Amino acid sequence: MKVQLRYFASLRETLGKGAESVDTQATTLGALRAELVARGGAYAEALALGKSVRVALNQTMSEESAVVSEGAEVGFFPPVTGG
Template sequence: MKTITIRYFASIREALGTGSETVQTSATTIEALRDELIARGGIHAEVLARGKAVRVALNQIMSSEAAELIDGAELAFFPPVTGG
């Protein structure tokens, strides 16, 4: 099992009502951990659903969901940023 710190930003944080959590997981990739979070159902399933535009960063580096998770990693989920 790995200990992963997850940070949520912007509208995702607002929807979940929390900015961070620490989880124990056997997931080996970001994709697998996202699937675990979606499987919780409820608001997690809604805001992290497949097809939703969600960006991820692993240890503060933008990453694809294929990136491998290591124990102690920090994962961040946030909506795409737009500017004007």
């Protein structure tokens, strides 16, 4: 299935892009993240499973167990800090 990915803040900088469309077999956000990490390189660095990364599904912050469907928009966000 095809999904639209969006990367924000430092993730966008690390990956060198703000968005991309991908074909995936993943059925959950966690599985999608694991597929991206498996690409290696900047993806493995930015989205490593030990890193704190927030994920939104169709513009709603979601758990990694959320189900991904055809045409979904998935956003990846680094942790937010304030001061």
